[in-house]
Amino acid sequence: xxxxxxxxxxxxxxxxxxxxxxxxxxxxxxxxxxxxxxxxxxxxxxxxxxxxxxxxxxxxxxxxxxxxxxxxxxxxxxxxxxxxxxxxxxxxxxxxxxxxxxxxxxxxxxxxxxxxxxxxxxxxxxxxxxxxxxxxxxxxxxxxxxxxxx
Ligand code: HEC
Numbered sequence: 001x002x003x004x005x006x007x008x009x010x011x012x013x014x015x016x017x018x019x020x021x022x023x024x025x026x027x028x029x030x031x032x033x034x035x036x037x038x039x040x041x042x043x044x045x046x047x048x049x050x051x052x053x054x055x056x057x058x059x060x061x062x063x064x065x066x067x068x069x070x071x072x073x074x075x076x077x078x079x080x081x082x083x084x085x086x087x088x089x090x091x092x093x094x095x096x097x098x099x100x101x102x103x104x105x106x107x108x109x110x111x112x113x114x115x116x117x118x119x120x121x122x123x124x125x126x127x128x129x130x131x132x133x134x135x136x137x138x139x140x141x142x143x144x145x146x147x148x149x150x
Contacts, residue, residue: 110135
């Protein structure tokens with residue numbers, strides 16, 4: 001019965017997407033908890049503020065490690081992910097897809113499409129240009145405009 005098969009396929013797809021989203025958000029919660037556990041152990045978490053590039057955050061964390069911050073490599077990777085989602089800036093004309101995805105809050109596939117368009121057509125000139133890529137939400141871009149440089 002083809003109809004039933006399509007229905008089952010659709011349902012499986014939906015459930016798969018829902019569980020992937022669930023996994024992403026529970027992993028985000030672990031990231032957040034780790035960030036608080038490590039970065040609020042000496043000072044208030046609100047001290048972790050201001051926008052920096054990925055490299056600058058890496059330097060900042062290395063500085064914290066020098067003065068006594070302790071954690072595993074995985075925990076610091078979680079801290080970096082929180083910072084990537086919230087306080088990291090990217091240059092959209094030089095960043096790679098891995099760096100772009102969390103800052104813009106787009107899927108890896110959309111981030112790859114952003115890089116491909118840049119490589120085929122040249123640099124982005126502004127947010128309007130970027131908003132043309134399918135999967136990029138204009139409102140999300142607007143909310144992140146201070147974190148996107150060209
Ligand atoms: C061992 C204690 C300790 C831990 C753990 C720690 N910090 Fe700090 N942090 C400090 C101290 C002390 C200062 C203020 C003096 C300074 O800037 O060197 C500071 C200051 C800062 C500043 C402000 C610096 C500036 O230039 O304005 C940032 C940002 C920061 N920490 C981020 C973090 C992050 C992110 C983490 C988690 C990875 C973290 N800290 C964990 C001790 C710590």
